[in-house]
Amino acid sequence: MRLISLALLAALAAPVAYGAPTQDDIAAARLAYIAGDYNDALKVIQEGADAGNAMALNILGAAYQDGHGVEQDTSKAVELFEQAAKAGEVRAFFNLGTLFAEGSEPFEIDRIRAAKEFQSAADQGYGPAMTALGRLQETAEPANHEHAADWYEKGHKAGDVIGTTNLAHAYVKGRGREENWIRARVLYTEAASRGYPRAFNDLGVMHEEGYGVHMDQLTAYSFYLQGVKGNYPKAGKNIAQLIIKARFPWSSKHAALGYCIWAVRNASETEKTGFQEDCEKLVTEVNPDADMRARAERFADQL
Numbered sequence: 001m002r003l004i005s006l007a008l009l010a011a012l013a014a015p016v017a018y019g020a021p022t023q024d025d026i027a028a029a030r031l032a033y034i035a036g037d038y039n040d041a042l043k044v045i046q047e048g049a050d051a052g053n054a055m056a057l058n059i060l061g062a063a064y065q066d067g068h069g070v071e072q073d074t075s076k077a078v079e080l081f082e083q084a085a086k087a088g089e090v091r092a093f094f095n096l097g098t099l100f101a102e103g104s105e106p107f108e109i110d111r112i113r114a115a116k117e118f119q120s121a122a123d124q125g126y127g128p129a130m131t132a133l134g135r136l137q138e139t140a141e142p143a144n145h146e147h148a149a150d151w152y153e154k155g156h157k158a159g160d161v162i163g164t165t166n167l168a169h170a171y172v173k174g175r176g177r178e179e180n181w182i183r184a185r186v187l188y189t190e191a192a193s194r195g196y197p198r199a200f201n202d203l204g205v206m207h208e209e210g211y212g213v214h215m216d217q218l219t220a221y222s223f224y225l226q227g228v229k230g231n232y233p234k235a236g237k238n239i240a241q242l243i244i245k246a247r248f249p250w251s252s253k254h255a256a257l258g259y260c261i262w263a264v265r266n267a268s269e270t271e272k273t274g275f276q277e278d279c280e281k282l283v284t285e286v287n288p289d290a291d292m293r294a295r296a297e298r299f300a301d302q303l
Helices: 006-013 023-034 039-051 054-066 074-086 090-102 111-122 127-138 144-157 159-174 181-193 197-209 215-229 233-246 253-266 269-286 290-302
Strands: none
Touching: 023 039, 023 054, 023 111, 023 269, 039 054, 039 144, 054 090, 054 144, 074 090, 090 127, 111 127, 127 159, 127 215, 144 290, 159 181, 159 197, 181 197, 197 215, 233 253, 233 269, 253 269, 253 290
């Protein structure tokens, strides 16, 4: 009987090695992560990150930044985003830029670092990073509206819907672009056709105020309603104020209050105080009794 070589014995004794997740596996896990299935998704993503996959490293960084499926750890998130960026993931540059633009403990706001990261992504043709560079210019001290609009234009041309909407706003306000309501309406309409809720809201404002169009409260109402359906809180506040102002016969005061309640509930921390003040003025004007307040709360619950 032939002797089995030591090398063959070693091979037979070794554990079976399974390959790292494929790019398709990680892409599927990414969709599961976005859908909120963190535990199962992160098992695949962690394996991919361990193997140095750029997409997996970036998703895992986002998980640590948000604390979804893992304990929140911003330092770990930055480390993973940096690894993903070095591995060629353009969205990792964008995520780093966003983190430093907004600041997140233990990292303070660092606009220079943010601009550097956004620029790295923009150089690779990533539209959202172009828009983000425009936002940095618009919020600078002093603001540079012309440069901001230039970046919004680039973001728009690269297909970023936020860039399209911000560029439209520049045309409405005449900031960085000459005031041009017709051009603004075209841009808002393009963004709305792609389902962007803020664009619906801004089209509502144009029709309510008559910016470049005939003043039309009913059309404004319909656009605000689309913004609410897209979970854009400001549209809720705007539709509430419009209902009271326009006195639509088919709408009610309790619905107006309900939209305002919904808007305050869903507003960002920076918007919440202003929304509350506006809605308190609405309450004062309507002067609801207990029954109307209860109906307004139920209406908000159903939105």
